[in-house]
Amino acid sequence: MDEAYDPQAVEKKWQARWRDEGTYNVDNDDPRPSFYVLSMYPYPSGPAHMGHVRNYTFGDLIVRHRTMQGHAVLSPFGFDSFGLPAENAAIKTGVHPRVFTEQRIEELKSSVQAIGAVYDWRREVRSHEPSYIKWNQYIFLRMLEAGLAYRRNAPVNWCPGCQTVLANEQVLADGTCERSGDVVFKRDLEQWFFKITDYADELLADLDGLEWPERVKTMQRNWIGRSEGAEFDLAVDGDPDTKVKVFTTRPDTSFGMTYAVLAPEHPLVPALTTPDRQAEVAAFVERVGKESEIERMSSEGALEKRGVFTGSHVVNPFNGKPVPVYLADYVLMGYGTGAIMAVPAEDQRDWDFATAYGLPIVRTVQPPEGWEGEAYTGDGPKINSEWLDGITDVPTAKAQAIEWLEQQGIGEGRVNYRLRDWLVSRQRFWGCPIPVVYCPDHGIVPVPEDQLPVLAPDDVEFRPTGESPLKFHEGFLHTTCPVCGGPAVRESDTMDTFVDSSWYFFRYCDPWNEDAPFDQAAAAKWMPVDQYIGGIEHAILHLLYARFYTKALADLGVGPKDVREPFKRLFTQGMIRLGGAKMSKSKGNLVAPEEIFETQGADALRLAHLFVSPPGDDVDWEAFGIEGCFRFLKRVWRLSLGETVENPDVDKAAHALIVRVSDEFDRWSYNTAVASLMEFVNLLNKQGATAFAVDTLLLLLAPMTPHIAGELWERRHGTDIHKERWPEADPELAKPDSVTLVVQVNGKVRDRFEVPPDIGADDAERLALSSARVQEHLGGNEPRKVIVRPPNLVNVVA
């Protein structure tokens, strides 16, 4: 009994057992009801940090809890093992990215196991392995075949110092290259895209059915950015065959159009520029072309410098009046039609521009009485709008304007999205090669399926040029055309690593499959993921791409037809800070989980993560009550191995505890669940521990602190607690014998009574009025009113 709690010994023993026994392996024909729990697969960056620990603690708790509840729980793990850091390391040290990456994987894997988190390791997936690359490429080709993957010329970030394209993430906030410090500018290049915009509407609509945090759904809605409006033609004044197409969300305001604006890159700019405006327009277009995205998007800067008059006019089809055509840097070629009608009275930005350039302002919506603002964007009756006048609300006017455009045959109702197609090609080595070749005679030719995977060669040289070594590897580059057998060139770009992470959760269902990315029936058994867990930083990119992929796979016949959303429930955990700052390697303020494993142990650390705050909140490491949790576990240890007593009151409390903690687990209220267990241990220390109480305590602790729970249960019973069922309370015993009746006078607590839970209203009132303290506060007067809420409260109103 005097043996002290030794977390290191206990944790090592149980981790080895789970690994060797495969306790949490689960087969695809498991008859129990299935449940899929998944933590986002990590980029392997070395040993786990506190963020990982937090993530995997919640995931593991759910895996173990659901298993105890009788589910077959799929809990796989893998690695997002392609990516830039490994390539940068290769350039610096000459070590091949694979060697570098696999070392990091082993480090991360071993510290994930040291947390005590359990997975079916037979299903491990690593995105850099040929078996994954093959099916990643296969899906790409299916996308290509279906027209969902395409190649086109697009403006991308170009760094002149590195002589290469950069990902958006590599461009710093000030518009410079993170590596060379050069100013990045836009350059047109042939790139591969996925047609995610085909799914814009479905991606938006299906958000409604997901049990995700509202803010993540809102972020996705904003990102997709659906707007309804109309598209119509403006004929050029004096040249009616040339038309400028504009998009607007407010066709009802068209009578108030006093000018039109084109993006500087708009193809009609040369045709619309009159000879006398030539020099000024050319200078403006050149200047905007040289501006970084940051400068251009900045709302600072004098409006007078942000536009230029072309010299031409277009005709407003609504009233036949000509209006001047300007160029402005704030009109973007990539959205809508790259041209707008400007209605300064109902759009603040147009108002500002019109004011700066002395252009007229005509209101078409009557602002409310006392309106003192400038542009009015609210609802109201139409004015100055001929046949729209008299309509009292904007939506009706909008619909009529669209109807008119369609009747006239010059425009139509139209929906636009902010969402752009997904640029997936990267000029990098350490990624999944794009499996196509370019033939002089046959153009883009997919690599035949039986030649997959296309693997990058190992004998490459990593040079600090910023360019992919694949581009210089003659043996890789030169191949033959699968169609004609003639000489052809391989694509040397690789895929964005977000492609890898867009379907790995399907592969986990059937990672052994050699004939397909995964078997449909296996995927249908587990998918969608019942509980997905990860960081909020993936709120848009990964989660949107994975949703797109799931829909596309279903439509391609690769995925199960009915699985159109990958993640039914999503939980995003908070960030870990230290002294207010975000915890990160670069800031050097990392607390290594190893330090805790070697002292208080993984169980104490897990418990501290659960206890410190509600799971979704950001937490500060300084707030962690790791000592208190360690102390608590030591008490549990002593209590469980000590003498037990008989005490029906304590057994009763244990039944109540089961009800309470089960409810707290269901509500993700893990911090209060820990508090409940601590309170219970305090009770056992005072009133003595019964055998049932200790067993209950250990069962409830098992998902949270699995090592110590396993050890103590084994010492008490010789069996494995992790094969036990989650306890169930006897509802009769869980009911309290008495409750506290609070007696208030005028809403202030003046007395308390212990009463039976089924006390009647009359008895409660009588008891309350019998209180000397209540009578004192009544001062001899009759109460004006008595509110009775048995069995908890009586409020006497004096």
Place this chain on the structure above:
RNA sequence: GCCCGAGUGGCGCAACCGGCUGACGCGGCGGACUCAAAAUCCGUUGUCCGCAAGGACAUGUGGGUUCGAAUCCCACCUCGGGCACCA
């Protein structure tokens, strides 16, 4: 600027449906054990007044609804996050 979210002891937080504010833990204070320390255990701990019994005041600020508000409504302040020329 717009859209979310949050403000409760010295600190992390709890109070689930409008009904005992501060559970649980950290920290502090006092004590036991010890030559001493660590570990462990016990007590105490919102503020103010009072010897005490007790009382008053307390959930960012100001109003409101209600027998009763941390909780609901209105206005404002502060902090955190997201979006930000998207026509």
